[in-house]
Amino acid sequence: MMRLWFPAAIFILWFVLALFGQLFSLSPDHIELSRILLPPDANEWFGYDDLGRSLWDRLIVGAQTSFIVSIAVVAISMLIGVTIGSFSAFIGGWFDHLIVRIIDIFLAFPGILLAIALAGLMGPGIDNVVIALCVVGWVGFARLSRAQVMTLKNRDHVQAAIALGASRSRIIFKHLVPLMAAPLIVEATFAIASVVIAEAGLSFLGLGIQPPTPSWGSMIRDGTRYMLVAPHMVLVPGIALMLVVLSVNLLGDRLRDWLDVRTRDRH
């Protein structure tokens, strides 16, 4: 039970706080010099930061930031990736070769490196973070949907649609995409987890969301300067981040078992 209810609860909490957090009348940027670095107490569960701002308020607005960025990035990457990957596999020939080469080139940038470079050169800001993470993110979806279409395109119903003269986009979006929904949903879930980490990572490096807008990553960075006197500043956003990522990963695991998506690395 723990495997489903705990992550589901955390995920829903994240979702609700991100969407309805505004109802709490938050003041994440309100500076109160008399409360600088105050530790958590009964009234203020999470304490205050180095400018006397409420960590609870900043945590909720940070949840909004990470939620909006991750949903936007995963939605855009999936749309681009699935379109490119499916068309590549369906059309085949030199076009497919070209796409595979392009995918190889993007995969040659390790981890978050390309996002760091893009965000660093384009300048900080939430829109540039989304663009940078989409440039990195579409590749996974493209690879997955390409592999799926490769195995699906010889099915009878697809051949029938081709014989009936259906257009390529109709075949792909009406006859192929619904069949690969299960692996795509699982991939999207894990993608959300990695985008949450990547956004926080960019903000931690100062390349993401700009102050004073709170992001969990920049909150952790601010906290590292006061670890000895105010460890809550680094613990609060870090635990929130870890719980969200852990929950999304656990949900992804569950979804994978439930939708029966076969992969090599998990049993």
Next chain:
Amino acid sequence: MLSFVISRLLSALFVIFGVSCLVFFLIHLVPGDPVEVMLGESSQPADREALRAALGLDQPILVQLMNYFNGLLHFDLGESLHSKRPIADMLMERIPATATLAAAGLLVAVIIAFPLGIMAAMKKDTAWDSGAMFFSLFGISIPNFWMGPLLILFFSLWLGWLPVSGQSGIESLVLPALTLGTALAAILARMIRATLLEVMGEDYIRTARAKGLSERAVIMNHGLKNAMLPVITLLGLQLGALLGGAMITEIVFSWPGIGQLTIDAINRRDYPVVQACILLISLTYVVVNTLTDLVYAWMDPRIRLGNAQ
């Protein structure tokens, strides 16, 4: 085998070419005029023109691209705008620190992952197994930039065992290596468990047991050896994540490597240095991946003799 090696090398060359082109075009992503961004808005027009000419940005794009590749082939990466030093020298100074960190992270990952993965596979569906797998999920879910401060908090500030940052002997390597190695250890442990479980169902394992080998010998000599192939591929692929993670780990621990240089250069708008760092890290990754593929083929004849994809 030879044709496999040649085709693998050709495709690596192509990727190297593509990556270099992409890195070249990165500087054109800078919004507005990159020269103005680098020098600041209050800079003199004469200075801007001088820098534009020095960077070759006043020339047609194809000429710029040719000059760039010509420079790359001669290991001439240009000069830093900030320190005016040759970028190649700056990279050479930083490579040992990053290489040490990555190697130490890899070592930590292997030391943690093998016992954990083997134990989980041996005691499948017990509390040991679920404990190990839950731990590994934790490892995947904790980002470097939080793991690092957390370790500093416990081991340096509260317990006082290890230094907070810097590079002073082996003690200062422990926390960065742990930070970097944990995520890889987690992924690796899962992979070892999964492949070991797959292999342990094979006929030759039953034969090994039937001829009276101890369970330890069965696992070590027959199981693990055959489970190693996918694990090696994973290690090669994950080296990218390790290098990416090293950048953030370097920032957390003020480790003077390529990652630190990259972020410093981004903050100083020293774009030629940024380009060089990105290029260095991704090319390293391409080379390692190609080597992994070749080693894999060398170890497993089924791959080099069968059709590769």
